[in-house]
Amino acid sequence: MAVRRLADKSIQPKDFAFTAENLAWAKQQIAKYPEGRQASAVIPLLWRAQEQAGGWLPEPAIRTVADLLGMPYIRVLEVATFYTMFNLAPVGRYHVQVCGTTPCMLRGAEALKEVCRRRIGEQMHVTEDGTFSWVEVECLGACVNAPMAQINYDYYEDLTPESFNRILDDLAAGRPVKPGPQIDRQFSAPVGGPTTLTDPSLYTGTGRHGGPSLTDSDAKRPGAAANVSESPVPKAPIADASATTAPSTRRE
Amino acid sequence: MTKLIVDGKEIDVPPHYTLLQACEAAGAEIPRFCFHERLSIAGNCRMCLVELKGSPKPVASCAWGVRDCRPGPNGEPPEVLTRSPMVKKARQGVMEFLLINHPLDCPICDQGGECDLQDQAMAYGTDSSRFKENKRAVEDKYIGVLVKTSMNRCIQCTRCVRFAAEVAGVPELGAIGRGEDMEITTYLEQAMTSELQGNVVDLCPVGALTSKPYAFVARPWELGKTESIDVMDAVGSAIRIDTRGREVMRILPRVNEAVNEEWISDKTRHVVDGLRTQRLDTPYLRENGRLREASWPEAFAAIAARVKAAPPERMGAIVGDLAACEEIFALKDLMTRLSVRNLDCRQDGAALDPALGRASYLFNATIQGIEDAGALLIVGSNPRKEAAVLNARIRKRWRLNHFPIGLIGERVDLTYPYRYLGAGPETLAQLLQGGDFLESLKSAERPMILVGQGALARPDGAAVAALAARLAGEVGAVTDGWNGFCVLHTAAARVGALDLGFVPGPGGKSALEMVQPGALDVLFLLGADEIDVPPGAFTVYIGSHGDRGAHCADVVLPGAAYPEKSGTYVNTEGRVQLAARAAFPPGDAREDWAILRALSDVLGQRLPYDSLGALRRAMYAAHPHLQRIDEIAAGDPADIARLAARAGAVDKAPFKSAIADFYLTNPIARASLVMAECSALAEGHQALTAAE
Numbered sequence: 011m012a013v014r015r016l017a018d019k020s021i022q023p024k025d026f027a028f029t030a031e032n033l034a035w036a037k038q039q040i041a042k043y044p045e046g047r048q049a050s051a052v053i054p055l056l057w058r059a060q061e062q063a064g065g066w067l068p069e070p071a072i073r074t075v076a077d078l079l080g081m082p083y084i085r086v087l088e089v090a091t092f093y094t095m096f097n098l099a100p101v102g103r104y105h106v107q108v109c110g111t112t113p114c115m116l117r118g119a120e121a122l123k124e125v126c127r128r129r130i131g132e133q134m135h136v137t138e139d140g141t142f143s144w145v146e147v148e149c150l151g152a153c154v155n156a157p158m159a160q161i162n163y164d165y166y167e168d169l170t171p172e173s174f175n176r177i178l179d180d181l182a183a184g185r186p187v188k189p190g191p192q193i194d195r196q197f198s199a200p201v202g203g204p205t206t207l208t209d210p211s212l213y214t215g216t217g218r219h220g221g222p223s224l225t226d227s228d229a230k231r232p233g234a235a236a237n238v239s240e241s242p243v244p245k246a247p248i249a250d251a252s253a254t255t256a257p258s259t260r261r262e
Numbered sequence: 263m264t265k266l267i268v269d270g271k272e273i274d275v276p277p278h279y280t281l282l283q284a285c286e287a288a289g290a291e292i293p294r295f296c297f298h299e300r301l302s303i304a305g306n307c308r309m310c311l312v313e314l315k316g317s318p319k320p321v322a323s324c325a326w327g328v329r330d331c332r333p334g335p336n337g338e339p340p341e342v343l344t345r346s347p348m349v350k351k352a353r354q355g356v357m358e359f360l361l362i363n364h365p366l367d368c369p370i371c372d373q374g375g376e377c378d379l380q381d382q383a384m385a386y387g388t389d390s391s392r393f394k395e396n397k398r399a400v401e402d403k404y405i406g407v408l409v410k411t412s413m414n415r416c417i418q419c420t421r422c423v424r425f426a427a428e429v430a431g432v433p434e435l436g437a438i439g440r441g442e443d444m445e446i447t448t449y450l451e452q453a454m455t456s457e458l459q460g461n462v463v464d465l466c467p468v469g470a471l472t473s474k475p476y477a478f479v480a481r482p483w484e485l486g487k488t489e490s491i492d493v494m495d496a497v498g499s500a501i502r503i504d505t506r507g508r509e510v511m512r513i514l515p516r517v518n519e520a521v522n523e524e525w526i527s528d529k530t531r532h533v534v535d536g537l538r539t540q541r542l543d544t545p546y547l548r549e550n551g552r553l554r555e556a557s558w559p560e561a562f563a564a565i566a567a568r569v570k571a572a573p574p575e576r577m578g579a580i581v582g583d584l585a586a587c588e589e590i591f592a593l594k595d596l597m598t599r600l601s602v603r604n605l606d607c608r609q610d611g612a613a614l615d616p617a618l619g620r621a622s623y624l625f626n627a628t629i630q631g632i633e634d635a636g637a638l639l640i641v642g643s644n645p646r647k648e649a650a651v652l653n654a655r656i657r658k659r660w661r662l663n664h665f666p667i668g669l670i671g672e673r674v675d676l677t678y679p680y681r682y683l684g685a686g687p688e689t690l691a692q693l694l695q696g697g698d699f700l701e702s703l704k705s706a707e708r709p710m711i712l713v714g715q716g717a718l719a720r721p722d723g724a725a726v727a728a729l730a731a732r733l734a735g736e737v738g739a740v741t742d743g744w745n746g747f748c749v750l751h752t753a754a755a756r757v758g759a760l761d762l763g764f765v766p767g768p769g770g771k772s773a774l775e776m777v778q779p780g781a782l783d784v785l786f787l788l789g790a791d792e793i794d795v796p797p798g799a800f801t802v803y804i805g806s807h808g809d810r811g812a813h814c815a816d817v818v819l820p821g822a823a824y825p826e827k828s829g830t831y832v833n834t835e836g837r838v839q840l841a842a843r844a845a846f847p848p849g850d851a852r853e854d855w856a857i858l859r860a861l862s863d864v865l866g867q868r869l870p871y872d873s874l875g876a877l878r879r880a881m882y883a884a885h886p887h888l889q890r891i892d893e894i895a896a897g898d899p900a901d902i903a904r905l906a907a908r909a910g911a912v913d914k915a916p917f918k919s920a921i922a923d924f925y926l927t928n929p930i931a932r933a934s935l936v937m938a939e940c941s942a943l944a945e946g947h948q949a950l951t952a953a954e
Contacts (some may be wrong), residue, residue, distance in 0.1 A: 083449040084436035090667045091438040
């Protein structure tokens with residue numbers, strides 16, 4: 011993680027103000043918290059400010075949020091510099107976040123990063139036309155579909171350099187793209203279709219049960235009481251096998 | 263009380279104690295960096311790890327409550343080990359981590375010799391590092407003219423951040439970034455604006471925040487240390503004056519729970535360079551409109567010639583804000599012998615009259631008493647500027663729990679919220695009629711009325727004081743065991759001078775009357791620089807700095823500044839404190855009482871004391887309470903009722919704080935470059951805020 015600083019003064023806008031719509035939304039967020047706890051709304055407000063400013067947080071936005079919440083400026087700056095999802099420098103119209111954590115790295119994230127470097131340049135560099143910028147991020151939680159990248163709000167998974175290139179081409183040309191797995195796979199199901207529960211009779215009502223595996227009424231039938239445990243009575247450890255009473259797990 | 267075994271020793275501590283406090287109560291030493299008694303608990307340095315029997319890991323003792331400890335299996339008290347092999351290893355590990363990114367620049371670090379990290383690394387660290395990678399580098403930050411930063415050295419204890427937010431009440435410092443890249447800074451590296459910012463230097467356990475004016479000036483082991491009392495305001499903070507040779511190098515706070523806890527204001531701390539510049543080191547005599555250097559006998563002869571020619575009612579003496587009781591007593595003695603009745607110590611014309619009793623001009627509730635107060639009304643004062651340390655005490659009380667505060671006067675940022683009631687005396691009069699703030703004062707236990715010099719130093723000051731006293735009586739601020747009528751002074755000498763009765767005698771002129779053109783023939787100024795003296799009278803100035811007083815004087819007698827004399831000071835509470843001498847006055851300058859003693863000889867009215875001891879004996883005989891050092895001779899609560907009875911008409915002018923510029927209130931501060939820089943910065947900040 012690099013040192014997170016505000017962008018250079020020369021590219022900071024002079025001022026920032028929430029649009030009427032966003033301001034109303036912000037007031038709504040603030041109202042969620044009890045009197046004296048307005049500072050709790052700082053993250054949603056910063057996020058909305060980042061969205062409004064085109065994907066990054068200018069310095070005046072930090073002050074605007076602080077004033078709105080009655081917080082010292084430095085407290086808001088602390089939050090903005092702590093969370094890596096707040097971009098402190100301008101980003102492209104499409105901000106590409108390539109996962110570089112172990113599963114993605116093992117499945118070829120390095121090649122994706124190479125594509126970014128070739129097409130876009132260094133991390134957090136915005137292309138001439140303002141279309142793209144990219145950054146390597148930590149795990150985004152789609153390890154099953156590694157390697158993957160997040161572009162603005164969507165995940166693009168099971169990428170290869172070719173498919174990744176194609177997505178970027180399409181985005182640049184304004185053609186529609188399909189988020190999700192880029193290979194023949196449903197969500198995070200196995201590649202090439204399901205490998206279990208493949209018996210068609212499970213779904214036709216002609217199997218062992220003579221009906222659907224689980225009917226609606228089955229699902230809604232009350233089960234056993236929660237305190238009925240099926241686990242076996244714990245046995246004493248081998249060394250204490252001769253002990254007559256079960257050892258207590260709690261200290262008195 | 264909760265029983266606990268610390269290193270095999272059974273102790274009994276209150277259940278709200280932390281393990282760290284309990285271990286200290288048992289006599290064990292716990293190293294720490296982030297923990298500080300007067301700040302909230304952060305628990306991030308991990309240096310205070312101890313072993314708690316039953317816990318699989320060492321616990322941070324500063325953040326672990328005694329009541330959270332589990333008893334042993336058979337109900338034995340919880341057992342804590344502070345010297346076990348596990349603790350030793352844990353502390354070594356923590357120290358190794360702390361030192362990973364700490365530069366090895368102790369030889370060029372100003373903290374060297376008084377560094378917590380240095381000391382604790384010696385005691386708890388290992389002798390070598392296993393870290394082979396690059397160290398982290400952090401850019402130094404600009405956070406003002408008083409605090410120098412070397413951020414490579416920062417160990418992120420966040421004491422400074424917590425101090426700024428909690429004690430100073432100006433949350434300007436923060437920790438930006440995260441993890442290894444966490445850095446302490448102000449917002450966009452703006453200068454801090456707190457009057458207490460110098461204290462972060464003392465709080466910093468390493469050399470990340472050091473004193474900018476003191477940078478590379480001296481090493482702690484080459485300094486002589488003298489415990490003394492501050493005179494920059496009327497709080498009388500306990501200070502330590504560090505000297506090398508005959509020069510004062512720096513001033514640090516001492517702990518005095520009753521007065522300043524362990525904080526001092528920036529003026530107290532950084533006025534040091536003012537002690538070196540603009541000093542009067544030889545007598546001066548005005549000839550043909552210009553001051554020329556003279557010898558002591560020459561100067562004395564010139565004074566004697568004028569004094570002998572002047573009738574007593576055409577002579578007068580004014581005492582300034584930094585004078586100690588000894589010289590005030592000697593001056594009063596000399597003037598009495600000359601039958602002079604025109605005496606005054608109230609350069610600002612404050613309506614304080616010792617004839618009404620001591621309680622009428624003291625901060626009766628005491629500074630520590632602020633913590634017991636239930637409600638506070640501030641009248642004509644800006645305690646943040648007039649007594650920054652006392653203001654921190656009010657803030658401490660406000661943070662504790664419900665504490666309604668009302669303000670009549672200038673609407674300023676006091677670092678805590680308050681009810682703004684109005685600007686002038688008529689609001690005070692209205693408050694007496696009723697209103698919900700009167701109700702909250704009445705319903706509060708032990709309410710306090712704080713009256714500033716801004717309310718007293720005006721033509722209707724006596725009437726305002728009477729109104730405030732009436733209000734104090736009305737809301738039950740004066741009861742058995744509690745006197746909530748508090749006068750906040752701004753001058754260190756004021757209460758002492760009032761105690762000594764340095765006010766006009768029968769038929770005598772007050773300070774403001776004395777400086778009317780043509781009022782006097784001879785005027786003595788004992789360090790009085792805050793009053794405009796018109797030409798006409800033959801003016802004798804006794805003082806340490808070439809400031810306003812010396813500029814208009816006909817004879818200048820060089821005196822000693824406060825670190826250069828042993829003197830008694832009485833603070834705003836009426837607490838008698840003894841300031842010790844740490845250095846010697848420069849050149850031909852002498853201690854003020856000795857000047858007066860020598861002058862008395864020339865004037866044919868020899869004062870009967872040849873030593874400071876003899877002078878003090880005479881002073882104690884006349885004013886016995888002055889010999890009870892560090893004690894308060896409480897005023898009589900009945901004085902408040904007497905004061906209240908002196909009602910008069912008040913005018914409509916709004917109250918103005920007695921201090922226009924916090925950094926330039928006395929001749930020493932005005933001679934200081936550092937204070938001038940602070941003042942310019944503060945003014946720029948104000949202009950900026952006004953423009954926004």
